[in-house]
């Protein structure tokens with residue numbers, strides 16, 4: 001019914017993020033019947049593009065696998081329209097509002113409007129103001145989806161937050177961290193809180209250390225100009241990895257309601273001391289040894305003397321009864337040997353051990369690629385030997401859930417917005433607490449121009465990495 005219907009308004013509709021992520025995600029939802037009936041999608045951006053051309057561009061980024069999907073894509077494209085206009089001018093926004101109203105009249109009254117801001121930070125504030133003043137509806141909910149960067153440090157993030165809060169209520173704002181939409185990140189709470197045998201050992205008595213790792217085999221690929229202003233700590237660690245950490249470490253929320261969940265996450269963040277330079281290892285990639293891949297400083301947008309890190313490892317301590325003294329080691333880097341995001345929980349040594357050469361237990365949650373949960377444990381070597389060997393209990397999704405297609409993170413998150421569920425979105429106080437952990441360090445790195453260690457494109461990272469991880473307690477292999 002019209003009661004359930006929605007208009008999704010994509011701001012920055014002619015940009016990379018919209019074509020790469022937003023529209024394909026919306027199509028994914030449509031295809032699987034998750035878009036409410038009578039949903040329409042209005043794109044908005046500065047460029048003048050003919051509707052046909054716009055739809056062609058949308059479809060060029062969407063893969064269809066069969067005739068049925070081809071037909072669905074046609075239906076989906078028919079829902080997509082486009083309005084051009086600027087981000088700081090009332091007239092343009094009124095034109096957008098008229099277009100949305102027209103659709104509304106045709107269908108007979110929309111309730112909700114979702115505004116997806118796929119926009120660069122420079123136009124963020126004027127656009128959010130224009131939308132609030134001219135495109136806001138009184139007949140239903142208004143939801144504003146925003147993407148990082150949410151500032152560069154505590155202060156700039158606060159400024160941005162205040163500017164946004166002049167026009168929008170916190171309740172209407174959905175801050176995306178797309179890692180919170182990934183299947184295995186969404187799985188973490190169930191693993192912890194719906195299993196006796198994980199829940200029981202999830203504390204400093206049984207867990208020795210936790211590593212959360214993000215690796216990417218690609219460099220900045222011409223995006224260096226943008227990246228150089230931020231660096232890997234802001235690009236990945238302060239948001240994606242710290243969000244994962246907060247779910248790994250949080251106490252059990254009272255209920256699954258968004259506010260209960262986020263109350264617990266923010267407590268973890270507030271219990272972490274700000275980082276200092278002694279807690280981190282920084283790296284920057286050089287060209288690959290075969291000369292095929294360029295170094296970071298060769299990216300056109302990057303200043304030749306840039307000290308911006310493209311790799312960072314850092315150790316965090318959470319001052320709480322559960323985690324006191326347990327190192328959480330976060331690592332992230334571009335231009336490394338592979339793509340991999342994983343969470344590795346390493347358990348304590350066996351007390352009073354009687355076996356030679358045993359390794360610590362580990363629980364690994366592989367976020368990507370090839371989603372998996374596996375447990376490394378000691379087992380008797382089969383046969384006439386009585387040695388203990390490391391073995392694995394392995395839940396590989398591709399094997400175990402063969403018929404399930406894991407949705408893209410954006411699909412899952414946009415669906416949450418349509419439902420009004422904010423549990424997987426970042427609250428303002430979480431964002432503030434996250435910035436407070438990193439701001440002194442970031443300022444010091446920039447003030448003192450601290451030089452990152454070099455590592456070759458395609459390598460495992462800076463040479464000091466193993467020593468760093470071991471210094472903070474991770475034990476690579478058997479033997480104690």
Ligand code: BG6
Pocket residue numbers: 178216235236
């Ligand atoms: C983005 C970063 O937030 O995440 C990019 O800005 C990075 O630099 C990307 O490549 C990684 O996301 P994913 O989903 O491909 O792991």
